[in-house]
Amino acid sequence: MCLGVPGRVVAVDGDVATVDFWGVRRPVRLDVVDEAVAPGDYVLNHVGFAIRRIPPQEIAETLALYETLLAAADGDLMAADVRGEVAGAGRRDDRGRS
Amino acid sequence: MDAPEPRALRPLEFRDPARARALAEALGRLTRAIGRAPVAVMHVCGSHEQAIARFGLRASFPRDLEVIMGPGCPVCITDVPEVDEAVALALGGVRVATYGDMLRVRGTSRSLADAQADGARVDVVYGVAQAVELARRRDEEVVFFATGFETTAVATAAALLAGPPPNFSVLSAHKYIPPVMEIVAEMPATRVEGFLAAGHAATITGWGIFEPFVARHRLPVVVAGFEPLDILAGLVRLLELVRDGRPAVVNAYPRCVTREGNRRAQALLWKVFRPVGGRWRGIAHVPNGNLRLRDAFAHADARRRFRVDAARLWDGAPAALVAECRCGDIMAGIARPADCALFGRRCTPEEPVGACMVSTEGTCRIWHEYGGHPQLGAAS
Numbered sequence: 001m002c003l004g005v006p007g008r009v010v011a012v013d014g015d016v017a018t019v020d021f022w023g024v025r026r027p028v029r030l031d032v033v034d035e036a037v038a039p040g041d042y043v044l045n046h047v048g049f050a051i052r053r054i055p056p057q058e059i060a061e062t063l064a065l066y067e068t069l070l071a072a073a074d075g076d077l078m079a080a081d082v083r084g085e086v087a088g089a090g091r092r093d094d095r096g097r098s
Numbered sequence: 099m100d101a102p103e104p105r106a107l108r109p110l111e112f113r114d115p116a117r118a119r120a121l122a123e124a125l126g127r128l129t130r131a132i133g134r135a136p137v138a139v140m141h142v143c144g145s146h147e148q149a150i151a152r153f154g155l156r157a158s159f160p161r162d163l164e165v166i167m168g169p170g171c172p173v174c175i176t177d178v179p180e181v182d183e184a185v186a187l188a189l190g191g192v193r194v195a196t197y198g199d200m201l202r203v204r205g206t207s208r209s210l211a212d213a214q215a216d217g218a219r220v221d222v223v224y225g226v227a228q229a230v231e232l233a234r235r236r237d238e239e240v241v242f243f244a245t246g247f248e249t250t251a252v253a254t255a256a257a258l259l260a261g262p263p264p265n266f267s268v269l270s271a272h273k274y275i276p277p278v279m280e281i282v283a284e285m286p287a288t289r290v291e292g293f294l295a296a297g298h299a300a301t302i303t304g305w306g307i308f309e310p311f312v313a314r315h316r317l318p319v320v321v322a323g324f325e326p327l328d329i330l331a332g333l334v335r336l337l338e339l340v341r342d343g344r345p346a347v348v349n350a351y352p353r354c355v356t357r358e359g360n361r362r363a364q365a366l367l368w369k370v371f372r373p374v375g376g377r378w379r380g381i382a383h384v385p386n387g388n389l390r391l392r393d394a395f396a397h398a399d400a401r402r403r404f405r406v407d408a409a410r411l412w413d414g415a416p417a418a419l420v421a422e423c424r425c426g427d428i429m430a431g432i433a434r435p436a437d438c439a440l441f442g443r444r445c446t447p448e449e450p451v452g453a454c455m456v457s458t459e460g461t462c463r464i465w466h467e468y469g470g471h472p473q474l475g476a477a478s
Contacts, residue, residue: 003145003324004249004298015260029227031256034362044301044354047225047246049253051360052301058353064113065149065325077467078148081458084198088224 004044004051005085006062009037017050019043021086022070048088112153112326121330122158128337135162138289139336140282140431142170142275143296144459145324151468153326165333166431167464169278170296172246173199173457174429175378180271181205182408184243187269187400188218190407193236194269195221195229196243199457202450204420206411210243226257233266241400245271249299251389252363255370258391258398269400272389274373275299276307281382283315287432290317292336297323297351302367304359305349316345323351370395379453380426419444425452428461435465442466 007019007028017037019028030037033050037043042059043050054062070086072079112118129137141147147167150156159165169175182205188194194210201211201222214220223229226242233240244254251272258268275296282288295308300321308319318339322332332350339346349355369392376388391399400406422440427433435441435454445451447463454460464470 003148004301027227029253029256029260031260032252032360032363032366034360044298046249046298047253048227049225049256051249051252051298051363052354055353061325061353068113069152076152077458077464078145078152081145081148084224 003082003085004046005066005082006042006044006054006059009039009041009043011039012037017043019045019050021045021088022066024086024088026088045085114327118158118327118330121327121334124334125158125163125330125337126160128334128341129160129163132337132341136164136289137162137291137337137340138164138166138431139292139294139333139340140166140168140290141294141296141322142168142279143299144171144457144464145298146170146294146296146322146329147461147464148459149324149326149329151464151470154468155326155329156471158330159333163333163337165294166290167429167461168282168290168293168431169378169381169429170275171429171454171457171459171461172250172273173197173203174425174453174460175273175278175381176200176203176245176271176453177377177379178205179377179408180269181209182411183401183406184241184269184271185210185213185411186406186408187241187404188213188220189216190404191218192400192404193219193221193232193238193240194243195223195232195240197245198222199459200243200245202456203453205408208411226254230257230260230262230266233263236265239265239267239403241267241269241404243269243271245273247273247275247299248367248389249302251371252302252367255366258370258395259366262398264397267398267400267403268391268395270371270388270390272371273378273384274387274389276303276311277373277387278378278381278384279308279311279319280315281384281387282430283311283317285382285430285432288430290431291340292318292320294329294332294336295319295321297321297328297354300349300351300355300359302360302363304357304364305347305355306357307359308347312345312347318345318348320348321351321355323354380429419451423452425454425460425462428454434470435462436470438462
């Protein structure tokens with residue numbers, strides 16, 4: 001999906017940050033982001049890479065969409081895509097027969 | 099058998115209902131002022147379509163405004179020969195890792211899921227870094243079947259520049275969005291009067307990338323975010339430009355997108371990839387629309403490392419249903435899912451015929467899930 005997911009940086013170790021996504025912590029690579037990133041910052045994550053450091057004044061508005069979706073029912077298509085990004089799991093689409 | 103009803107939508111969940119109402123009223127006024135019926139605009143992003151359908155936005159659009167999803171689903175436009183290459187590599191004994199949505203997309207006759215069922219080693223990964231890890235842990239060749247637009251291609255590029263192990267290589271089916279907008283704008287059947295560009299892809303490329311397109315085609319482009327209010331606000335800006343006959347690029351998502359974009363990401367992308375012409379499934383040959391590895395990365399290019407024999411997949415005759423699939427027309431904005439005789443009847447998420455029903459970013463899959471034109475009266 002082309003929708004990045006925002007998370008809060010907990011720690012930075014070289015080119016890899018530990019990022020908290022609504023309680024799920026996982027590594028996010030920093031090779032692509034074009035600003036220095038420090039613990040406490042929020043970054044927009046896409047397939048395991050930070051693509052943007054979110055300016056502090058824009059964090060609340062950025063989080064709103066995701067919080068609406070994460071409150072949605074389990075079967076919701078868009079919410080499932082966002083949950084897959086949050087979990088950082090290779091989400092196989094098991095709806096089909098194979 | 100009738101097509102099933104999509105799930106009932108809840109009433110609109112706007113964070114600021116008054117602002118949403120004002121934006122919806124502005125869309126109505128602008129559509130009337132333009133005076134042509136219908137006014138058609140296109141977005142090129144599966145996440146935009148998910149948000150439009152998920153939040154029932156079309157219920158607040160004026161009847162004469164058509165917001166069409168173009169070729170914005172990366173899984174859907176990955177071409178048949180590209181899937182064949184991945185299937186042939188997997189059947190040839192190479193471990194293939196890819197994104198989950200790619201598994202069930204058929205090539206000429208088979209999908210990676212079919213190959214897996216026959217014993218081929220196919221792994222679903224969340225991203226390229228997991229595929230690299232897989233290669234590090236194993237004493238065998240691992241090919242990452244890399245799909246997606248420039249936002250995702252940047253991740254593949256970064257992984258290759260970070261020095262993956264020698265048993266890791268990439269089969270690139272990455273695509274580049276700006277050139278396909280030109281193709282869609284030039285299609286004789288296209289009635290599109292403006293484009294809504296996807297915010298997160300523009301985070302990488304910057305909004306300046308659309309300026310040459312606007313100059314050539316005299317069509318406005320507005321970069322928009324994914325929140326329901328972001329989308330409505332983006333559409334209002336786009337219709338204002340259409341009404342004024344003013345072809346320009348407007349950034350309606352300044353909290354994420356700048357004119358220059360992420361220069362570091364662009365440098366990584368073009369260091370590893372070069373644009374080449376190639377087919378997009380169902381659309382056309384798109385000049386400069388495919389991203390292939392540069393010669394400096396030949397050692398990590400699966401096409402050069404392996405002899406990919408896809409010809410043996412061609413003897414399986416394509417299923418008769420595939421000939422009726424209208425995925426291409428739908429992605430070009432010429433047809434809607436409901437115009438396809440297979441939609442919801444013989445083509446469903448459980449038994450998809452076309453790639454547009456396979457991917458969670460495909461127009462048919464999204465409309466099957468939420469409906470394109472919601473009946474909000476039934477919502478609870």
